[in-house]
Amino acid sequence: MATEKILVIGSSGQIGSELVEELRARFGDDNVIASDIKTPECAVHKGPFEALDVLYTARVLETIKKHDVKQIYLLAALLSATAEQKIKLAWHLNMDGLINLLEICREHKIRLFWPSSIAVFGPNTPRQNTPQYTVMDPTTIYGISKLAGERWCEYYHQKFGVDVRSLRYPGLIGYKSEPGGGTTDYAVHIFHEARKHGSYECFLAADTMLPMMYMPDAIKATIDIMDADASKVKIRSSYNVAAMSFTPQQLADEIKKHIPNFRITYKPDIRQEYAASWPESMDDSYARKDWGWAHRYDLAAMTKDMLQNIHVESPVAH
Numbered sequence: 001m002a003t004e005k006i007l008v009i010g011s012s013g014q015i016g017s018e019l020v021e022e023l024r025a026r027f028g029d030d031n032v033i034a035s036d037i038k039t040p041e042c043a044v045h046k047g048p049f050e051a052l053d054v055l056y057t058a059r060v061l062e063t064i065k066k067h068d069v070k071q072i073y074l075l076a077a078l079l080s081a082t083a084e085q086k087i088k089l090a091w092h093l094n095m096d097g098l099i100n101l102l103e104i105c106r107e108h109k110i111r112l113f114w115p116s117s118i119a120v121f122g123p124n125t126p127r128q129n130t131p132q133y134t135v136m137d138p139t140t141i142y143g144i145s146k147l148a149g150e151r152w153c154e155y156y157h158q159k160f161g162v163d164v165r166s167l168r169y170p171g172l173i174g175y176k177s178e179p180g181g182g183t184t185d186y187a188v189h190i191f192h193e194a195r196k197h198g199s200y201e202c203f204l205a206a207d208t209m210l211p212m213m214y215m216p217d218a219i220k221a222t223i224d225i226m227d228a229d230a231s232k233v234k235i236r237s238s239y240n241v242a243a244m245s246f247t248p249q250q251l252a253d254e255i256k257k258h259i260p261n262f263r264i265t266y267k268p269d270i271r272q273e274y275a276a277s278w279p280e281s282m283d284d285s286y287a288r289k290d291w292g293w294a295h296r297y298d299l300a301a302m303t304k305d306m307l308q309n310i311h312v313e314s315p316v317a318h
């Protein structure tokens with residue numbers, strides 16, 4: 001049987017650039033169409049690329065028909081910190097982009113992956129081992145758009161049978177791509193600054209515990225849920241997934257095991273408020289039970305791998 005054609009929308013970003021690389025390694029370069037409003041600068045995209053604005057429905061449809069697309073990963077969004085600065089654009093992109101795609105996937109029977117976030121939770125959510133089903137009162141426009149998006153996904157699945165699958169990603173850490181305007185991005189910047197300057201000024205407070213995941217685990221979770229038999233994907237809003245939780249101080253202490261002179265200082269800004277409303281750790285037992293989710297990297301393994309792969313000349317993420 002021929003491999004199904006896959007379209008990744010928002011492929012030039014932190015997750016997309018790594019997801020495309022892995023999908024192409026598994027399914028072949030020509031079967032994975034990368035697309036973004038921004039043309040990629042890096043060499044990652046060696047296969048097909050389409051310049052595409054997810055809000056321009058006619059162009060999305062044209063691309064789907066041209067390549068006979070059967071699966072879509074929708075990654076185009078504004079992340080928490082950027083979204084707070086551009087709330088109307090964030091709502092427009094994060095919501096209308098998803099609704100456009102749900103409608104297209106309904107009409108054309110396409111399987112859809114759409115990521116949610118730990119930002120769907122809020123100050124009244126239990127912060128330790130946050131359950132799959134609990135109080136959800138997000139305070140950021142980003143979190144509000146993700147919570148609304150989850151409801152749209154479940155609605156389109158229940159009402160129209162759309163095969164939509166979703167994960168509530170924690171903060172994602174990787175060395176191959178730059179992060180795109182999130183609150184958890186300190187945990188990427190810190191590695192580049194540690195290698196380059198031996199020090200880092202953190203925009204979150206020392207004791208801000210957040211759930212995090214190393215990018216290879218996030219990519220694995222994403223492809224695993226998309227490849228799982230439909231009967232195993234029982235939650236069609238979005239699954240909690242977890243790997244590790246740590247504070248900036250704990251991450252700095254782990255980095256010091258490799259770079260003993262590394263220094264961290266703290267200058268919390270507005271992003272501290274967003275982080276303070278999010279979970280410290282997540283209960284991801286539904287994902288483990290339903291479709292076999294298992295992480296591989298903890299804090300020590302992630303830190304060792306990041307430092308082995310980041311060199312002084314690596315592009316510094318800001």
Ligand code: NAD
Pocket residue numbers: 009010011012013014015016035036037038052053054055074075076077078079093115116117118168169170171172173178179180181182184
């Ligand atoms: P990113 O900002 O790095 O990448 C997003 C990409 O979307 C960019 O390349 C951007 O050019 C593109 N884009 C923006 N507007 C577009 C449009 N109108 N049409 C087409 N493309 C457009 O973000 P990311 O970190 O790769 O996140 C991808 C998804 O995962 C988002 O939905 C985000 O909310 C979610 N997520 C990310 C994290 C994380 O830690 N990175 C955590 C939770 C959820």
Ligand code: SER
Pocket residue numbers: 079080081116117118119142169170171172181182183184185
């Ligand atoms: N990592 C994301 C952010 O900080 C959470 O979804 O915005």
